[in-house]
Amino acid sequence: MTIAATVAFSHFWLLPKISEFSRNHPGINLRILTQDNVPNIESGDIDIAIRFGSGMWADGQASVLFEDEIFPVCSPTFAQNAGSVAFPRDLLAHPLISYTADDPTWTGWSEWLAAFAVELPKGNPACGAVSIRRLSTRHSTDRA
Numbered sequence: 001m002t003i004a005a006t007v008a009f010s011h012f013w014l015l016p017k018i019s020e021f022s023r024n025h026p027g028i029n030l031r032i033l034t035q036d037n038v039p040n041i042e043s044g045d046i047d048i049a050i051r052f053g054s055g056m057w058a059d060g061q062a063s064v065l066f067e068d069e070i071f072p073v074c075s076p077t078f079a080q081n082a083g084s085v086a087f088p089r090d091l092l093a094h095p096l097i098s099y100t101a102d103d104p105t106w107t108g109w110s111e112w113l114a115a116f117a118v119e120l121p122k123g124n125p126a127c128g129a130v131s132i133r134r135l136s137t138r139h140s141t142d143r144a
Contacts, residue, residue, distance in 0.1 A: 002031040004039035005050035014050070053105035070107050072096075088116040 005014055010032060039049050041059045055062035072091060082094055096109055110120045
């Protein structure tokens with residue numbers, strides 16, 4: 001059985017349960033594909049894909065496994081020195097680390113703040129004071 005899942009899901013949830021699964025189901029050989037790119041289920045190489053997102057994928061039937069909660073975090077020292085952050089809009093007064101991914105399901109600051117009816121001002125010097133971007137790479141093989 002081949003299972004494709006995101007790196008985080010595989011690491012934090014799936015892999016810790018594999019030993020017990022293998023003991024309970026010794027006749028099933030598992031192959032785990034960990035990648036953050038959306039796997040191609042139609043290739044026939046994957047039996048189950050565990051994805052993050054809305055579940056509106058054309059290549060299979062989706063079932064909700066978990067709900068996700070997204071919230072800002074900071075170090076205790078920063079929290080002590082930063083003062084009160086009572087409302088989401090208060091975050092705009094602080095430097096925000098942003099992470100950019102080539103993933104339409106990724107929730108960045110704009111999307112998170114919009115859920116609280118707060119608009120991230122264009123050119124906000126706080127947002128993106130530190131910016132991290134993950135570049136996806138794809139490898140292919142041509143066979144003659």
